Amino acid sequence: MAQFLARQEAFATEISLQRATMERQQREIDEQVQRMIQREQEADWRHQEAAVALEAATQLARANAEAVAQAMMEAQAKAAGMRDHTSKADSSTFIYRSGALMLIVLIYVDDIIITGSTSAVISDLIGYLRTKFAVKNLGSLHYFLGLQVSRSAHGMHLSHTKYIRDLLTKTGLLESKPIPTPIALGSLSIHDGDLLPDATSYRSIIGALQFCTFTRPDISYSVNKLYQFMHSPTTVHLQAAKRVMRYLKGTPHLGLFIQPDTISQLHCFTDADWASCPDDRRSTSVYCVFLGLNLLSWSSSKQKVVSRSSTESEYRALANGASEVSWLETLLTELGFRVSSPSMLHCDNISTLHLASNPVLHARTKHVEIDCHFVRERVNRGSIRLEFTPSSDQLANCLTKPLVVSRFHDLRTKLNVLPCPLS
Incomplete structure (x- = not known):
């Protein structure tokens, strides 16, 4: 009987300990939830303050x-x-x-x-x-909103050299070891790593890097990818952001070089990486628009809807490129520059080119949104012409996905991301 009572007492003690452990764990979970709610409220307040400041700046600009x-x-x-x-x-x-x-x-x-x-x-x-x-x-224009302008006998060089060095100093990465590419091979996911206790530093870095993309198309893909995790960044995302900073540490002198040229035709290179996002399987679409030898406009962004085929994703990228070409034609015409017609759109997907120029295939493309057929209308009017470009010559490739060092550096040079030439 005594042994039975002892076992009952031990069992009751064990139950009490387990209950106390569970209550402690529940309190810790509740505290974590409260901290997360508080961080989200603080982020909302910061976003509201930023929105108010942006609205004030917009009204002042207007x-x-x-x-x-x-x-x-x-x-x-x-x-x-x-x-x-x-x-x-x-x-x-x-x-x-x-x-x-x-x-x-x-x-x-x-x-x-x-x-x-x-x-x-x-x-x-x-x-x-x-x-x-x-x-x-x-x-004379030398510095404008963090943008440095250098002139030489060869042309004009636009860069963010001082801005990048100030950013490296601010983030404590001025003495970091340089790295040859801004992003590692592979894909980033929202589930990688542990949530940051405070995302302020991450958001500050990404916001500053967004500004650098105005003269650095070579980091457009990396920054756009990291921007997709602004709402809940993790330790892995922060390391990826620091990798971009380390890449800039080794290349602060690079910038966009603009040189005199007699060619007056626009060339747009479009590309897409189908279902590249592991979280929602949306594709990445990019374009690069050249006037002669000079890069005028570029973009790397995740598509707003899921594409059911690689052809569909390429077609959406082609439509984005055609829209940008149309805008540039309007702007250049207003500035008194006569653009040669038709403008050229380069794509490395043969099926996409067939869809854009052959109305017989319309029944097979009903799932593609109507606005994508903007390309076909432009082709029929003769304002743009489509041309197949092999993947080896696709200049927009480095804005689509991570690349090996040699390929990345080759495309970076072809995008006119160069050091400032000597006078």
Whole structure:
């Protein structure tokens, strides 16, 4: 009887210990949930503050643009024959034209770039603006919103060298070991690694890297991929972001090189990586648009819907490229640049080219959204022409997926991401 009571007491003690352990674990889970809710609320507050700041900056930019537009209209009244208008392709650009004379004004909040056909007409406009605003003339364009502009006998070099070095210092990676590519081979998933206790540093790094992509198309794919994890970044995603920083550590001097060229035809290279995202199986679509030898526009983004075939994903990328070409044609025409027609769209998928140019195959493509057939309409009008380009010559490849070092460096050079040439 005594042994039975002892066993019962031991059993009761064990049950009590297990209950206490379970209660402690439940409290820890509740605390973790509360911390996660608190972090999400803090993130929402930061997003709301950022949205308010962005709206204020937008309103300021709009007010400045309207004020400058009014000043230019007054200047127009003083100069017979001068006429100006806001660009239809870019609302922050104002074009001022009279015969052979031309002025172009680009406004971003309270920063303005002015260029024109002669130095005298630029000086006249600056002088007139000084009568209306407190204007500080910084001379020839060398630095604008973190963007460095270097000129030489060979052309113009756009870079973020100082911005990158400041970013490396801010993140404590200035003395890190450089690495030859911005992203490792393989794919990243939302389930990789453990959630970061505080995602502020990760979001700050990715936001800064987004700004670097304005002159560094070689990191567009990496930054776009990492941007997809902004809502719940993990330790693996943070390491991937630091890898991009280490890549920039070894290449801060690289930037987009623009050189004089006589070719006036647009060439757009489009590509897609079908079902590349392991989390939702959406594809990645990219395009690169060249005017002659110079890269004008590029994009690497995840498609908004799931494509049921590689042909469909390539077709969506082709439609995005055609839309960008159409916008650039409008902008260049407004700037007085005559673009040779038709523009060329290069694709490495033969089936996609057949779908875009052969209406007989329409019954097989009903699952493709109607807006993708924008490409076919442009082909029928003769404004664009499609051309098959082998994968070995596909310049957009480095914006689609991770590549080995040799292939990545080769395509990076062909995208005109180069060091600043000597004068």
